[in-house]
Amino acid sequence: MIEEQLLLELTNITKHYGGLAALSNVSFNVARGEVKGLIGPNGAGKTTLLNIISGLTEETSGTVLFDGADITSLPAHRVAGLGIARTYQNIRLFEEMTVEQNLLLGRHTRTRSGMVSSLLLLPRQRREERALRGDADALLQRMDMLDRRDAVAGELAYGDQRRIEIVRALAADPALLLLDEPSAGMNESETEQLGRFILGVRDQGVTILIIEHDMNLISQVCDQVVVLNFGEVISQGTPQQVQGDPLVIEAYLGREEDR
Numbered sequence: 001m002i003e004e005q006l007l008l009e010l011t012n013i014t015k016h017y018g019g020l021a022a023l024s025n026v027s028f029n030v031a032r033g034e035v036k037g038l039i040g041p042n043g044a045g046k047t048t049l050l051n052i053i054s055g056l057t058e059e060t061s062g063t064v065l066f067d068g069a070d071i072t073s074l075p076a077h078r079v080a081g082l083g084i085a086r087t088y089q090n091i092r093l094f095e096e097m098t099v100e101q102n103l104l105l106g107r108h109t110r111t112r113s114g115m116v117s118s119l120l121l122l123p124r125q126r127r128e129e130r131a132l133r134g135d136a137d138a139l140l141q142r143m144d145m146l147d148r149r150d151a152v153a154g155e156l157a158y159g160d161q162r163r164i165e166i167v168r169a170l171a172a173d174p175a176l177l178l179l180d181e182p183s184a185g186m187n188e189s190e191t192e193q194l195g196r197f198i199l200g201v202r203d204q205g206v207t208i209l210i211i212e213h214d215m216n217l218i219s220q221v222c223d224q225v226v227v228l229n230f231g232e233v234i235s236q237g238t239p240q241q242v243q244g245d246p247l248v249i250e251a252y253l254g255r256e257e258d259r
């Protein structure tokens, strides 16, 4: 019974870049419906782990189970098709396209008609297209960004671009959403709004694994947190527990002295 509650199971994930062990035997699970935080100092291996889950980077060893199925060696498009969506540490929007066009492209990773045919608007796709536009509007409304629908993505403020990236990932209707430092570049009130939005997404039934440096956001949204340092899990627990863990405090202070 307990096994059925696990949406993502990472077992002994290891990644070597030449002589550098970016990840060493990283194992943890993400339960269905949970918001799990992934924190750690710069270079700890957080993004590498997200890249491995989403099929962009090949692990040296270890296994990734999603909804009980082994997805370890699947390419990124197959992983996306199974219901894992993500955002990137560096924004990857189509800058010359409007917000709505970006969302429609995000959506088409999960629909039958391809991206090209949808842009050509072949007659039999029109009905689907209208439904998708409605979905995109609803998502924008939920993020309180409907007024940005026709804006050119690259002309939006940085914080707005980050939020649009999350909306685009959600447009693919994922079961698991991977966020890589979503609050980067946002001010305090934008970050708080982002936190409320993330909790709203969770309430809609989406499981979330979030990399974040902002501990207020982590405390606001995460049930459990995993702490990486030099590619190893050094602590796990509630946001409060890990923040009080001497190993975690030392990891952050130690890195600062190195700088």
Ligand SMILES: Nc1ncnc2c1ncn2[C@@H]1O[C@H](COP(=O)(O)OP(=O)(O)OP(=O)(O)O)[C@@H](O)[C@H]1O
Residues within 6 Å of the ligand: 017, 020, 022, 040, 041, 042, 043, 044, 045, 046, 047, 048, 049, 089
């Ligand atoms: N393609 C690559 N080739 C070689 N080394 C890499 C590569 N990608 C990452 N690394 C190294 O792996 C380690 C982990 O990097 P990663 O980007 O996963 O860290 P991070 O925890 O996401 O850091 P940050 O908080 O700065 O984003 C770093 O030492 C990094 O330099």
Ligand SMILES: [Mg+2]
Residues within 6 Å of the ligand: 046, 047, 048, 089
């Ligand atoms: Mg990173």
